Amino acid sequence: MLSVDDLTMIYGDRILFRGVTLHFSTRRRYGLVGANGAGKTTFLKILKGTVEPSGGTVNIPKEARLGMLDQDYSPFENVPILDLVMMGDKELWSLLKKKEKLLAQEKVDPEVLSEIEEQLTLKGGYRAHAKGAQLLSGLGIPSERQSAPLSTLSGGYKLRVLLAQVLFIEPEILLLDEPTNYLDLFSIRWLERYLIDYPGTLILSSHDRLFLNQVCQEIIDLDYGEMRRYVGNFDHFIQQKEKNVLVKEAELKSLSKRKKEIQRFIDRFKAKATKARQASSRERMIEKLEEEEKGHLLLPSSRQYPHFHFTSIRPPAQRALRVKGISKAFGEHAVLNNISFEVGRFEKVALVGPNGVGKSTLLEILTDHIKGDEGTALWGSHARYGYFPQNFRRLLNMEETLYDWLSKRSKGIPEQKVRQALGKMLFDEHAVRKKVSALSGGEGARLVFVDLMLAEHNCLVLDEPTNHLDMESVEALIAALKEYSGTLIMVSHNRYFISKISERIIELTPGEITDFQGGYEDFVKEHERDYLKEEVKEKKEIYHEKKEHRKERNRLKREIERLENEIAKTESEIEKVNETLATPGFYEKKPPIKQQEVINQKDKLEKKRENALNQWEAKIEEFDSNY
Structure with a gap:
């Protein structure tokens, strides 16, 4: 249905991607991944038609409806829902x-x-x-x-x-850019289940690897200036990409070795008349090898790993924080009601709960940015906290340069140490002279983290720290927080992030608080049944499906996906056989019996593909007629 042909996007002297040719099938869910600034959002906007590419074409049937989820709801705050x-x-x-x-x-x-x-x-x-x-x-x-x-x-x-606004037009093609940002953990699980049932073509960009694993059947990787398609979920993509890079590096190494050997021959014999013809022939061989090298060359990867490091000062007392009876209401809307808990030193605690339950409000109270209506929040003796608020931009002065803003907040710290910290977070000499207003969301978040890295604290309070970070930055942050020797209190919708760090879960729900001693995965296992009851009920209200009906539908979907993968694999094998048949001198050099073996192999593969296509069409027809 949707395809792009020879698509290229260049900003100034920077290549986002070039020569991209991809076909997107109906009833397939694609995950678009890449580092911050690699061009994912730009690619989605090109598909939507709001950005013109530098070259190439986007092919969408005229009758196809396309919907793209807009994350910015600020212009519509006063509009009736x-x-x-x-x-x-x-x-x-x-x-x-x-x-x-x-x-x-x-x-x-x-x-x-x-x-x-x-x-x-x-x-x-x-x-x-x-x-x-x-x-x-x-x-x-x-x-x-x-x-x-x-x-x-x-x-x-x-x-x-x-x-709902996007779905109102019933689009055949759905584009989602970071749909899990600002969703709570339970809303993300709802969205996963909704998208798995989506009948059209879905292309989504996300930094949430668990979300990608649950939803996506294929991954489109934007890196090295190209877009490459991988069948399977995100974990499978990571494994396959590592193998592909190793293969390319090995091929480049082999080509380089052959070039050196040929060059040694040329250098040794080019002056001798008897060897001049051979030397000239080998020079042409080097030219061919250099052309072959171009096909294997890797452009610099857009993926970069910052280096987070948080140093903890003298630890606080045995009890780092005591929260007792905190309540907070905004007008008639009560957000927090009699919240009490304690956090010991060295604990790593995650606050979870549905949107609107007051998690961010509680962190604002703990860090003295707003006052509770009732109750107290007492930090232990010697406790000093560093705070990353969800709206971290409020800390930044948009008119200052990165270095000037950070220097003012890091008085008494040597200039060299400030510049080193900026360098660890991927800000080079050119970047530190930029105005803060020119930073992307991910760059702004990393700048605030530089400030936290330079500050003295033994407790960290983090509110949605991964919202604007790419996967590489999230991995680096996880590694640093696991090694952090202080107390950690965090709110995050990123399940992968929480599951890797948290050792205790405090769940806020309207009217009660659940204190779970253990990691996030154990917490989900223990509480999954209660939450699923509500989600299953919601799905029944939407789709009015019985249990057996859903089972049969899911069986058909799995069979369709299996056949699609089998067809793709068979077509790849046919392509390799065609390449063999097209090899120069194949029919002249190969004995007739060997030629026939290859031709028989091709016939066998084409029959296999035709059989799989017939089965696929039958399953699609059965699915469409019943669901």
């Missing part, structure tokens, strides 16, 4: 507003009204409210809240509204 969903269909929304404006006039032109109503009928306008309301209800936003402005919802539910 249901209206915002219907605004997804721009033509329909325009007609509805025209009719509303016309009916508000004292004298209504019946011909104009009749024409608008005819167009609305054709567009399904009279079902729009019911359709939008049904989508929102399925996404967990009840009808009584759908007329309220978007600002009444928490961040995770605002994202659900924007997703």
